[in-house]
Amino acid sequence: MKSLQALLQELLRTDEAGAPGSYPTSVPLYPVTDKQFKEAARALQLAGARLAGEWATDETRYRRGFGVFACYNRNAEYLLVKLQLHEEHPTFPSLTRKFPAAWRFERQIHSFMGIVPAGHPDLRPWIKHEDWPQGAWPLRKTFDPARPMPRVPGDYQWRRVEGDGVHEIPVGPVHAGIIEPGHFRFQVVGEDILHLEEKLGYVHKGIEKRFEALSWAEGARLAGRISGDSTVAHALAYSQAVESMTECTPPDRALWLRAVMLERERIANHLGDLGAIANDAALSFLFYQFMALREQMLRTNHGLFGHRLLMDGIRPGGVAADLPPDGAQRILDEMNGLLDRFEGLVTIYDENASLDGRLRGTGILTPEQAGELGVVGLVARASGQRLDCRIQHPRPPYDRVVPEVVVLNTGDVHARGWVRIEEVRESVRLIRRLLASLPSGETAIPWTPPAPDRTGFSAVEGWRGEILCWLQSGPEREINRCMVRDPSGVNWLGLERAILGNIVPEFPLCNKSFNQSYSGHDL
Amino acid sequence: MMRILRQLFRTGIMTEPFPSGAKAEIITVGAKLEEAIRRRFRRSLTIREVDAGSCNGCELEIHALNNPLYNCERFGIHFTASPRFADILLVTGPVSRNMEIAVRRTWMATPPPKFVIAVGDCGADGGIFGESYASLGGVAKVLPVDLIIRGCPPTPLALLRGILELVEKE
Numbered sequence: 001m002k003s004l005q006a007l008l009q010e011l012l013r014t015d016e017a018g019a020p021g022s023y024p025t026s027v028p029l030y031p032v033t034d035k036q037f038k039e040a041a042r043a044l045q046l047a048g049a050r051l052a053g054e055w056a057t058d059e060t061r062y063r064r065g066f067g068v069f070a071c072y073n074r075n076a077e078y079l080l081v082k083l084q085l086h087e088e089h090p091t092f093p094s095l096t097r098k099f100p101a102a103w104r105f106e107r108q109i110h111s112f113m114g115i116v117p118a119g120h121p122d123l124r125p126w127i128k129h130e131d132w133p134q135g136a137w138p139l140r141k142t143f144d145p146a147r148p149m150p151r152v153p154g155d156y157q158w159r160r161v162e163g164d165g166v167h168e169i170p171v172g173p174v175h176a177g178i179i180e181p182g183h184f185r186f187q188v189v190g191e192d193i194l195h196l197e198e199k200l201g202y203v204h205k206g207i208e209k210r211f212e213a214l215s216w217a218e219g220a221r222l223a224g225r226i227s228g229d230s231t232v233a234h235a236l237a238y239s240q241a242v243e244s245m246t247e248c249t250p251p252d253r254a255l256w257l258r259a260v261m262l263e264r265e266r267i268a269n270h271l272g273d274l275g276a277i278a279n280d281a282a283l284s285f286l287f288y289q290f291m292a293l294r295e296q297m298l299r300t301n302h303g304l305f306g307h308r309l310l311m312d313g314i315r316p317g318g319v320a321a322d323l324p325p326d327g328a329q330r331i332l333d334e335m336n337g338l339l340d341r342f343e344g345l346v347t348i349y350d351e352n353a354s355l356d357g358r359l360r361g362t363g364i365l366t367p368e369q370a371g372e373l374g375v376v377g378l379v380a381r382a383s384g385q386r387l388d389c390r391i392q393h394p395r396p397p398y399d400r401v402v403p404e405v406v407v408l409n410t411g412d413v414h415a416r417g418w419v420r421i422e423e424v425r426e427s428v429r430l431i432r433r434l435l436a437s438l439p440s441g442e443t444a445i446p447w448t449p450p451a452p453d454r455t456g457f458s459a460v461e462g463w464r465g466e467i468l469c470w471l472q473s474g475p476e477r478e479i480n481r482c483m484v485r486d487p488s489g490v491n492w493l494g495l496e497r498a499i500l501g502n503i504v505p506e507f508p509l510c511n512k513s514f515n516q517s518y519s520g521h522d523l
Numbered sequence: 524m525m526r527i528l529r530q531l532f533r534t535g536i537m538t539e540p541f542p543s544g545a546k547a548e549i550i551t552v553g554a555k556l557e558e559a560i561r562r563r564f565r566r567s568l569t570i571r572e573v574d575a576g577s578c579n580g581c582e583l584e585i586h587a588l589n590n591p592l593y594n595c596e597r598f599g600i601h602f603t604a605s606p607r608f609a610d611i612l613l614v615t616g617p618v619s620r621n622m623e624i625a626v627r628r629t630w631m632a633t634p635p636p637k638f639v640i641a642v643g644d645c646g647a648d649g650g651i652f653g654e655s656y657a658s659l660g661g662v663a664k665v666l667p668v669d670l671i672i673r674g675c676p677p678t679p680l681a682l683l684r685g686i687l688e689l690v691e692k693e
Contacts, residue, residue, distance in 0.1 A: 143656075145655045145657075146655060148620075148659075149620055177604070178572045178574075179582060180574050202625070203576045203619050203621070204621050205617060205619050206656060206658060209655070209656075210651075210652060210653070221651055225578040225652075225675075226578065227579055228579040228580025228582070228676065229580070229583060285527055285531070289530070291586075291590035292537050292591050294590070295587060295592050295593075351526065352527075
């Protein structure tokens with residue numbers, strides 16, 4: 001199979017391998033024309049590539065107008081295609097009709113950068129709400145983030161289903177449980193869901209813009225608060241992106257400790273999710289059991305890393321602190337006990353007929369749909385997609401301590417639960433191997449902020465899935481742009497699809513099995 | 524079923540007298556809390572949690588209050604789905620511009636007497652998100668706040684302590 005790079009070089013009639021364009025970058029970058037932007041999309045789609053992200057950057061500080069990036073991935077290959085746009089009336093050809101994931105990427109670009117995706121079928125605001133002024137484009141350099149955003153009258157045009165007996169159920173933004181806010185609009189007949197439309201953006205805190213006001217070091221703290229449950233993964237994605245543009249290679253010990261934290265975060269979240277799935281299927285016994293296991297892990301985190309959720313443990317250059325001398329042994333002991341108790345619970349989970357009845361066949365996202373939508377992470381792996389950045393884009397130590405990727409094909413709630421079960425087992429195995437091979441030495445090295453006009457890229461497999469982080473430095477060596485694509489940026493589409501044909505009371509269960517982030521999505 | 528029963532017996536009661544390290548303190552906090560709730564809230568203190576724009580970190584720790592180790596129901600604290608039943612709104616922040624209206628409405632839907640606790644560093648003053656076009660800052664920018672529980676996020680123990688402080692104060 002021809003590599004994506006070779007394919008693009010042929011298409012663009014260039015022989016520069018991973019042409020760095022006008023500035024250095026840590027991932028192959030191809031500058032293209034308007035026409036080539038579309039052609040590249042077509043060619044890459046035919047070659048089986050996935051549109052992993054699409055974003056825009058304001059490069060007026062470099063007198064280059066705007067840039068629109070499309071990030072493609074297939075297996076181990078990531079590459080970027082960049083279209084440079086003039087400052088006046090910037091538009092670019094929409095990719096939405098080729099890649100469904102582009103639907104929201106491009107609405108977001110339009111809402112926040114004021115660049116028009118020509119041919120896009122739906123330019124309603126996204127994340128930006130209907131009561132923002134039309135011309136407010138927060139990611140432009142001319143936008144003053146300190147000014148409060150006025151409210152203007154506006155109306156959101158929901159998709160409506162019409163017909164006999166069709167009615168609408170609005171849910172949110174404030175939900176019934178202790179969870180994040182978002183709005184779901186169901187079109188139903190009786191209890192059958194004909195259509196679900198999500199409206200998110202309620203927890204938009206201006207994170208991407210906020211990065212531009214912070215130093216590179218402070219950025220790691222903010223990255224750790226993009227989505228509190230994925231603080232390790234986001235801080236790691238940010239740190240790796242910074243390191244990729246500063247030629248900084250953290251010491252091995254730091255890399256190993258980062259991986260231990262990442263796997264601990266995965267286990268803790270999976271435990272919580274398994275409990276929550278059982279709880280939504282009315283087996284609260286398992287909820288309390290799994291929650292107790294999770295709590296034990298958080299306490300160990302606190303004892304060894306100084307924070308229950310591991311916040312601020314990872315920063316560019318390494319990790320914030322080393323393990324205490326007996327740390328590795330304490331983790332190993334904990335893992336032994338945890339796995340024992342976990343397996344006992346899994347047997348109950350597996351053998352419980354009423355749980356099984358609720359989980360199997362509910363909320364199916366078929367492998368075809370998953371591939372078409374471009375979902376990532378455990379949602380993708382439960383629907384037949386072999387996607388995992390730890391394999392696709394291995395950064396040490398994952399090139400040496402290689403994870404087994406678990407892929408299931410049924411795409412239902414049961415599969416999404418079972419992928420988590422297998423991943424807990426696998427993460428325990430990884431942690432044991434990481435600790436057995438834990439290098440000695442320093443845990444951080446000094447680094448200097450990147451030179452002007454550099455870009456950095458990273459892809460990290462958090463517990464939800466692939467996190468992308470793309471950074472660009474400005475003329476004053478400041479952060480000119482920090483793009484974050486949480487797995488939720490694509491996986492929310494999967495929930496909308498998977499719920500069709502199910503009944504309303506199954507929604508909480510389906511939603512829980514996806515458990516996507518609102519904050520990570522809304523930024 | 525047998526497995527469930529066996530597991531239940533083997534697990535026993537996990538609810539701790541109190542989390543390690545702070546045992547003595549929590550025993551007092553818990554006992555006082557229970558007493559205050561009995562006296563002032565007729566044995567039941569009902570909380571509606573509202574995420575006004577948080578990163579979800581605070582929610583995870585508030586969730587933990589319900590796990591079997593903290594088991595906050597034993598003090599008479601329970602979480603309700605509807606603000607109509609709530610005595611306290613536990614609001615995490617920062618308050619995003621896009622949540623402002625929903626937060627105000629939730630407060631209006633809560634019958635008096637009602638109390639508002641701002642949770643976390645962001646609930647206190649906007650935290651790392653600060654005040655911007657998208658973030659209004661701390662909860663007090665939108666609602667009358669009776670108490671602030673700091674932390675990023677506050678631990679379950681800190682949350683219990685904060686709730687006690689409010690209950691004793693009122």
